[in-house]
Structure formats: C-alpha cells, structure tokens
Amino acid sequence: MMRHLISAADLTRDEAVLLLDTAEEMARVADRPIKKLPTLRGRTVCNLFFEDSTRTRISFEAAEKRLSADVINFAAKGSSVSKGESLKDTAQTLEAMGVDAVVIRHSASGAPYRLANSGWIDAPVINAGDGTHQHPTQALLDAFTMRRRLVGRDAGLGQDLAGKHITLVGDVLHSRVARSNVDLLHTLGAQVTLVAPPTLLPVGVDHWPADVSYDLDSVLPKSDAVMMLRVQRERMNAAFFPTEREYSRRYGLDGERMAKMPEHAIVMHPGPMVRGMEITAEVADSDRCTVVEQVANGVSIRMAVLYLLLGGNESDAPNPRTEEK
Amino acid sequence: MDATQHTDAARPVLEGPDIARVLTRIAHEIVERAKGADDVVLLGIPTRGVFLARRLADKLADITGRKIPVGSLDITMYRDDLRLRPARALARTEIPGDGIDGRLVVLVDDVLFSGRTIRAALDALGDIGRPRAVQLAVLVDRGHRELPIRADYVGKNLPTSLRETVKVQLAEEDGRDTVLLGTQPASA
Numbered sequence: 001m002m003r004h005l006i007s008a009a010d011l012t013r014d015e016a017v018l019l020l021d022t023a024e025e026m027a028r029v030a031d032r033p034i035k036k037l038p039t040l041r042g043r044t045v046c047n048l049f050f051e052d053s054t055r056t057r058i059s060f061e062a063a064e065k066r067l068s069a070d071v072i073n074f075a076a077k078g079s080s081v082s083k084g085e086s087l088k089d090t091a092q093t094l095e096a097m098g099v100d101a102v103v104i105r106h107s108a109s110g111a112p113y114r115l116a117n118s119g120w121i122d123a124p125v126i127n128a129g130d131g132t133h134q135h136p137t138q139a140l141l142d143a144f145t146m147r148r149r150l151v152g153r154d155a156g157l158g159q160d161l162a163g164k165h166i167t168l169v170g171d172v173l174h175s176r177v178a179r180s181n182v183d184l185l186h187t188l189g190a191q192v193t194l195v196a197p198p199t200l201l202p203v204g205v206d207h208w209p210a211d212v213s214y215d216l217d218s219v220l221p222k223s224d225a226v227m228m229l230r231v232q233r234e235r236m237n238a239a240f241f242p243t244e245r246e247y248s249r250r251y252g253l254d255g256e257r258m259a260k261m262p263e264h265a266i267v268m269h270p271g272p273m274v275r276g277m278e279i280t281a282e283v284a285d286s287d288r289c290t291v292v293e294q295v296a297n298g299v300s301i302r303m304a305v306l307y308l309l310l311g312g313n314e315s316d317a318p319n320p321r322t323e324e325k
Numbered sequence: 326m327d328a329t330q331h332t333d334a335a336r337p338v339l340e341g342p343d344i345a346r347v348l349t350r351i352a353h354e355i356v357e358r359a360k361g362a363d364d365v366v367l368l369g370i371p372t373r374g375v376f377l378a379r380r381l382a383d384k385l386a387d388i389t390g391r392k393i394p395v396g397s398l399d400i401t402m403y404r405d406d407l408r409l410r411p412a413r414a415l416a417r418t419e420i421p422g423d424g425i426d427g428r429l430v431v432l433v434d435d436v437l438f439s440g441r442t443i444r445a446a447l448d449a450l451g452d453i454g455r456p457r458a459v460q461l462a463v464l465v466d467r468g469h470r471e472l473p474i475r476a477d478y479v480g481k482n483l484p485t486s487l488r489e490t491v492k493v494q495l496a497e498e499d500g501r502d503t504v505l506l507g508t509q510p511a512s513a
Binding site: 022025032308310 | 399402403407408409410411412413414415416417418448452453454
C-alpha cells in the first residue's frame with residue numbers, strides 16, 4: 001500500500017482488492033449496536049475542503065469518527081483562505097498542529113498531488129476530489145458496490161471485476177469520477193465503455209483504456225452496470241449540446257431504456273442526481289438503482305482507506321486472500 | 326519468516342490424534358462447568374481459533390445433542406501493537422444470530438502467550454454486547470504472560486523459553502493437525 005491516495009491509477013490490482021476486502025469487513029461494523037472501533041484513537045485527521053461538498057465530507061467524517069480519530073473540519077469559506085492564504089501556508093499550519101492525515105478536496109486539478117509531494121507536510125494525503133482530475137475513493141466505492149451486486153458479498157472476497165461490462169454515460173469531459181472509475185475498473189479487469197456526445201468527451205480519450213460509443217441504446221443490452229454522470233453545469237463555459245431536452249432524449253436513462261438492460265444489471269449514479277436530466281425519477285427510485293447503497297458503501301470504503309494508510313506504522317499489508325498459496 | 330529453516334529443528338509436541346483427544350476433553354469440561362452448556366456461545370479468534378471453535382462446537386453438539394452457536398471474533402482493530410507494524414488485512418467477525426447478551430461466551434484460540442490478544446478480544450466483545458460471563462479455551466498455553474489473564478480450559482501446558490516458537494497447524498488451513506515446537510533463528 002502506498003503512503004498517499006492521490007489517483008485511482010496508482011493502485012495495483014492487489015492493493016485495490018485488499019481495499020475492497022477491508023471495506024467488506026468495515027461494512028459489518030455498521031450493523032453493530034456500537035458502531036465504533038478504537039483503531040485510530042489519538043490520531044488527528046483534517047478534512048480540508050476548498051470546494052463545496054456534502055456527501056463526500058460527511059462520509060469521510062463518519063468514517064473517521066467510526067475509527068475513533070479526532071476530526072478537524074476545514075472549509076475554505078470563512079477561513080484565512082478567503083483572506084488570501086496560500087495552500088502552502090495552510091498546509092504548514094496544519095503540520096505545525098500535528099495533523100496525522102489530510103483529506104483534501106480542491107477545485108484545482110493536482111492540488112492533492114502538490115500537497116503530498118511538496119515536502120510541506122509529512123502526513124498521508126487522501127484525495128477527496130480535485131478539479132476534473134481524480135476522485136479515487138468514489139471509484140473505490142463504485143467498484144465495491146459493483147462487486148457486491150454483480151459477484152456477491154462473500155463470493156466477492158479476493159475477487160476483482162474481470163469480464164464485467166461497465167458503461168459510463170454523460171459528461172465525461174468534466175468528470176473526475178469518470179477518470180477515476182476508468183482507471184480503477186481497468187485495473188480490476190472490467191471492460192469499460194464511455195457513452196457521451198462528442199462535445200463532452202475529452203481530447204485524447206482514445207488513449208484511455210476504454211471503448212467509446214455515441215449510441216446509448218446499442219450499449220445497454222450488454223452492460224452489467226450503467227453509471228449515469230451528472231452534467232456539470234458549474235464547470236461549463238460554453239454550449240456543449242443544443243438543448244437539455246435533446247441531451248436527455250439521447251443520453252438520459254428512462255424506464256424504457258432501463259428495460260433494455262440485462263435482468264441482473266444495475267444503475268449507478270455518483271450523486272447528486274439531476275432528475276429529469278440524465279436520469280428519470282422512475283429509474284432513480286427503482287430497485288436496480290444503487291444510489292443510496294453507494295452512499296452507505298462510501299463510509300465503509302473510506303474507513304478501509306484510512307485504516308490501511310494510518311492503521312500501521314507503514315502501509316504494507318499483504319492480503320491473505322490474493323496471496324499465492 | 327523463514328519457515329524452511331526451522332521446520333528442520335521443530336519437533337511435534339501434539340499430533341493429530343492428541344489434538345482430537347484434547348478437544349474432546351475440553352468439550353466435556355465446558356459441559357461440566359457450564360452445567361449443560363445451555364447458553365454457551367463459542368467465538369474463535371482468527372485464523373486457527375475459528376477452526377478449533379468449530380471443532381469444539383461439533384463435539385459439544387455430540388455430547389449435549391443440541392446445536393451450539395459458533396462464530397468468529399477478529400481482534401485486529403483492537404490490538405495494542407497496531408502502530409508498531411504495517412497495517413494488517415482484517416479477518417471476519419461473525420457473531421451468531423442470537424447475539425451474545427446474557428450468554429456464556431467461550432473464546433477459543435490456538436496459543437496463549439502474552440495475553441494481549443485476549444485483552445484485545447475482551448475489548449472487542451465489549452463493543453458487541455454484554456455476555457453473562459466470558460471464558461477462555463486454548464489448545465496450547467506456552468506461558469510468558471504480560472497481562473493478568475489466564476485460560477479456563479487448556480489443551481496442553483507447554484513450558485517454553487522466549488527463544489522457542491510454537492506453531493499450530495490445523496487440517497483446515499495447513500493440511501495437517503500438529504503442534505510444532507521450534508527454535509527461532511539466532512538472527513530474529
């Protein structure tokens with residue numbers, strides 16, 4: 001296991017499987033009367049959020065508290081950052097306070113990498129989403145949800161997602177979730193297909209380990225999981241498609257389209273959903289939609305990441321389930 | 326760990342039939358002390374304690390004619406030496422359906438040594454429920470306790486020096502039943 005978690009592309013197959021297996025054990029803590037483990041007692045984790053977030057911040061905070069870590073929440077709004085403090089000075093302030101790990105969300109791609117590799121702080125850095133670059137814990141919780149639903153809870157232990165067909169639909173251009181998912185799913189052996197209007201695909205997408213299609217209806221029948229991405233209006237500075245109506249006609253998922261998917265296939269969404277745009281209420285509220293499950297799984301995955309990065313003196317845990325016998 | 330180096334020197338102190346006899350005796354002792362083992366729950370500590378707990382449950386079922394609840398209790402997250410070593414992979418905690426509240430919990434482990442594992446297990450139990458009482462069954466007690474902890478049921482008392490190693494092998498994990506007493510290589 002590495003020291004920081006910056007990008008889903010940094011994980012090897014065995015590291016990713018170990019994270020998923022650990023999360024499977026963490027998930028069982030949620031079923032107990034006392035949902036707390038003493039593992040990170042006396043360690044301080046700082047959640048540095050330079051960009052708005054509800055679910056990721058709450059999820060990290062819940063994970064940290066379940067492992068008994070002391071949590072410091074930092075939101076850029078109302079802090080010295082709004083007075084003009086740089087990332088370096090904020091980092092050095094945290095270092096001086098003796099923070100043991102930093103969870104960072106930033107609107108600039110690469111900010112977590114800079115924090116981890118600049119020598120400003122010693123603590124492990126966990127990327128909670130940076131610009132349009134990466135969101136590794138989201139990719140891990142998505143893979144965890146897929147493995148649980150498509151392989152099985154216990155049957156999945158020690159397994160990857162080899163041979164599964166995963167389709168990502170929508171605003172790939174602005175999506176760090178898509179980038180992280182493509183990297184991790186490729187590492188785990190899944191076949192990824194991206195479906196989007198050409199204007200919402202990044203330059204160089206042909207070098208990604210994924211297929212590209214412009215026709216959702218032809219891809220659905222062979223998908224084991226379909227992940228709908230939100231159209232990120234806040235990152236758009238030009239017209240990427242003629243009208244919202246046209247977009248949702250061609251790339252939105254409604255009940256009729258969902259019926260074309262195989263019986264076992266699931267619908268995923270990283271949230272927040274825009275109902276009526278990329279997904280209809282009928283699909284969002286169906287049993288096949290895993291949005292709520294993904295949120296619950298997010299806490300387990302983040303506990304696993306925190307445990308494996310902070311639980312030992314150095315992170316080098318072998319996984320007995322993937323070790324060769 | 327260099328296994329090949331000390332298997333030469335390691336000598337068996339318990340073989341398959343001995344282990345079976347010892348477990349039968351412990352099962353009888355549990356029934357005797359718990360007056361019928363009505364409310365007993367067996368919790369094995371991974372890895373090998375779980376297999377021993379399952380074997381004990383089978384023997385108890387033979388004696389009492391009832392099914393005895395058996396589960397596992399992973400103590401990794403409760404260890405006091407987590408920060409001294411790399412993070413470890415977790416094992417499964419499986420508490421039987423009826424829980425442990427008001428029950429007699431018998432913890433089962435392969436080797437009792439410093440007692441720190443059992444301390445961690447007691448902490449872990451506290452987060453899961455409130456048993457009527459907790460007892461401890463081990464296959465081998467090798468001494469050198471670092472905490473005020475003792476076993477209620479002992480398969481074999483094995484006086485050892487700190488330089489010696491005790492290795493329990495069970496068919497479920499290692500393909501054969503045996504307890505090996507060896508010597509650590511001088512470098513370790």
